[in-house]
Amino acid sequence: xxxxxxxxxxxxxxxxxxxxxxxxxxxxxxxxxxxxxxxxxxxxxxxxxxxxxxxxxxxxxxxxxxxxxxxxxxxxxxxxxxxxxxxxxxxxxxxxxxxxxxxxxxxxxxxxxxxxxxxxxxxxxxxxxxxxxxxxxxxxxxxxxxxxxxxxxxxxxxxxxxxxxxxxxxxxxxxxxxxxxxxxxxxxxxxxxxxxxxxxxxxxxxxxxxxxxxxxxxxxxxxxxxxxxxxxxxxxxxxxxxxxxxxxxxxxxxxxxxxxxxxxxxxxxxxxxxxxxxxxxxxxxxxxxxxxxxxxxxxxxxx
Amino acid sequence: xxxxxxxxxxxxxxxxxxxxxxxxxxxxxxxxxxxxxxxxxxxxxxxxxxxxxxxxxxxxxxxxxxxxxxxxxxxxxxxxxxxxxxxxxxxxxxxxxxxxxxxxxxxxxxxxxxxxxxxxxxxxxxxxxxxxxxxxxxxxxxxxxxxxxxxxxxxxxxxxxxxxxxxxxxxxxxxxxxxxxxxxxxxxxxxxxxxxxxxxxxxxxxxxxxxxxxxxxxxxxxxxxxxxxxxxxxxxxxxxxxxxxxxxxxxxxxxxxxxxxxxxxxxxxxxxxxxxxxxxxxxxxxxxxxxxxxxxxxxxxxx
Numbered sequence: 384x385x386x387x388x389x390x391x392x393x394x395x396x397x398x399x400x401x402x403x404x405x406x407x408x409x410x411x412x413x414x415x416x417x418x419x420x421x422x423x424x425x426x427x428x429x430x431x432x433x434x435x436x437x438x439x440x441x442x443x444x445x446x447x448x449x450x451x452x453x454x455x456x457x458x459x460x461x462x463x464x465x466x467x468x469x470x471x472x473x474x475x476x477x478x479x480x481x482x483x484x485x486x487x488x489x490x491x492x493x494x495x496x497x498x499x500x501x502x503x504x505x506x507x508x509x510x511x512x513x514x515x516x517x518x519x520x521x522x523x524x525x526x527x528x529x530x531x532x533x534x535x536x537x538x539x540x541x542x543x544x545x546x547x548x549x550x551x552x553x554x555x556x557x558x559x560x561x562x563x564x565x566x567x568x569x570x571x572x573x574x575x576x577x578x579x580x581x582x583x584x585x586x587x588x589x590x591x592x593x594x595x596x597x598x599x600x601x602x603x604x605x606x607x608x609x610x611x612x613x614x615x616x617x618x619x620x621x622x623x624x625x626x627x628x629x630x631x632x633x634x635x636x637x638x639x640x641x642x643x644x645x646x647x648x649x650x651x652x653x654x655x656x657x658x659x660x661x662x663x664x665x666x667x668x669x670x671x672x673x674x675x676x677x678x679x680x681x682x683x684x685x686x
Numbered sequence: 687x688x689x690x691x692x693x694x695x696x697x698x699x700x701x702x703x704x705x706x707x708x709x710x711x712x713x714x715x716x717x718x719x720x721x722x723x724x725x726x727x728x729x730x731x732x733x734x735x736x737x738x739x740x741x742x743x744x745x746x747x748x749x750x751x752x753x754x755x756x757x758x759x760x761x762x763x764x765x766x767x768x769x770x771x772x773x774x775x776x777x778x779x780x781x782x783x784x785x786x787x788x789x790x791x792x793x794x795x796x797x798x799x800x801x802x803x804x805x806x807x808x809x810x811x812x813x814x815x816x817x818x819x820x821x822x823x824x825x826x827x828x829x830x831x832x833x834x835x836x837x838x839x840x841x842x843x844x845x846x847x848x849x850x851x852x853x854x855x856x857x858x859x860x861x862x863x864x865x866x867x868x869x870x871x872x873x874x875x876x877x878x879x880x881x882x883x884x885x886x887x888x889x890x891x892x893x894x895x896x897x898x899x900x901x902x903x904x905x906x907x908x909x910x911x912x913x914x915x916x917x918x919x920x921x922x923x924x925x926x927x928x929x930x931x932x933x934x935x936x937x938x939x940x941x942x943x944x945x946x947x948x949x950x951x952x953x954x955x956x957x958x959x960x961x962x963x964x965x966x967x968x969x970x971x972x973x974x975x976x977x978x979x980x981x982x983x984x985x986x987x988x989x
Binding site for chain 2: 403404405406407408409410412413414416417419420421422423424425427428431480484487488490491492493494495498499501502503504505506507508509510511512513514516517518520521525526527528531535559562563622623626627630631633646647650651656659660663
């Protein structure tokens with residue numbers, strides 16, 4: 384959870400309990416593994432980012448030089464710009480559709496509500512690899528749908544895998560994967576809005592749109608903020624979809640398509656571990672700052 | 687659904703305030719149709735996958751994407767998927783099950799212990815534990831992958847099952863879920879009574895508390911199973927030997943084969959293999975609906 388919001392109820396009763404070390408016995412196993420797979424790699428990457436390996440002279444401390452290099456690196460900026468654009472377009476579109484569907488299901492006006500809820504959620508259970516392969520084939524000109532439609536109807540639809548469109552094509556895959564997940568989060572939040580809050584408004588003759596705007600949306604703001612933060616983290620981390628599409632669209636997806644892909648290529652193709660760690664640390668910082676700002680803005684105007 | 691979310695979704699059936707007591711809204715064909723568009727969008731790639739898994743290698747290229755080919759080759763494809771390259775697909779399936787069982791069960795166990803410890807004990811350093819876990823979670827997971835790889839390779843863990851299993855043992859989301867769940871599902875009085883009777887802390891946990899936590903445990907288990915079943919990035923960087931691949935990575939390499947020099951294009955096997963990969967998860971989600979729906983509800987706790 385990126386959102387440090389704990390129930391007041393969770394911590395309140397603790398006052399009555401005596402302080403003892405007994406709790407550590409329960410928390411220690413988790414913390415032990417956590418230290419190994421979270422804290423140690425974070426520390427290690429910060430350490431790596433401060434050094435540089437040279438062909439002659441071995442590894443030496445270079446301070447913030449790697450960071451300076453990253454800030455002047457057009458490939459890093461290009462990758463960051465691409466995921467920022469992705470974030471600015473894909474996340475609002477996906478969350479808006481998810482919210483509309485959640486409101487529609489919650490309104491109780493649909494035939495076969497349960498079918499909608501389950502059907503739209505199902506893509507979440509599909510691994511990113513399979514989702515990307517499926518859509519990649521659909522996009523393709525060989526036995527894909529785009530190729531098939533062009534052939535049969537004599538059209539010349541542009542290939543979604545061309546350099547100009549591939550980011551939108553990835554946006555569609557990610558939207559497909561997560562629209563249902565976000566829908567269920569919103570729907571669950573809507574379910575716990577007490578009916579008394581808007582029954583009065585209904586009796587007073589308020590229209591549904593007004594009830595949605597004035598009552599329902601403010602009531603689920605917490606869920607909206609959480610979903611936004613998760614989506615931001617997801618966008619900045621974008622990796623699986625582009626790396627898998629790379630085989631189907633080798634010309635459209637560069638080795639620095641997203642920051643993560645760049646860090647991956649630097650390490651595994653370029654052996655530039657120190658610089659790769661620098662890019663990873665920078666992205667971690669940027670993600671944390673953006674997520675924190677969204678949370679401040681989202682939760683701050685509570686009254 | 688009420689079973690799993692009792693603490694979070696209490697209003698659902700414990701309070702007399704019930705939603706929409708005024709009147710049942712009329713069902714709307716228009717709204718159903720509009721939401722149906724999103725449902726169709728969610729299901730059509732899956733339909734494409736099912737249809738194309740029935741086509742032979744040649745039928746794939748000769749027929750339109752959303753129509754069946756003349757030959758029905760589903761069974762042949764399944765047999766070929768399992769026998770191709772000395773039956774490596776079966777090996778990948780076994781690996782995936784191993785990673786899911788050890789990883790997801792281990793992760794759920796650690797999260798349950800720690801969540802219980804945080805919810806029910808007051809101990810020195812508890813605030814620090816909370817701050818560290820929440821802070822680290824905001825760091826993008828994939829940003830940790832490269833340093834984790836470098837660390838693991840120094841420890842001699844890469845290219846072993848452990849390199850995939852150990853990082854999946856930590857689920858901060860699961861910890862958060864179990865924490866909120868344990869805080870409300872287990873009354874403090876019960877623990878006091880057990881202590882007065884002289885039962886040890888672990889005995890109390892396993893005998894008294896574990897049954898009360900069962901619904902939360904199933905939810906966390908389901909979500910960690912999906913996460914490990916769908917895991918791609920971690921195995922991609924950790925594993926070199928195809929004998930240890932999970933299904934996702936295996937399918938990726940089969941697809942890649944077509945674009946490698948001298949590689950044989952086996953798209954029909956990629957498609958059939960994809961279908962076989964998602965079937966267990968789709969089945970699990972359909973059978974355990976009430977758990978994931980309530981699990982997400984718990985994740986979107988109202989403030």
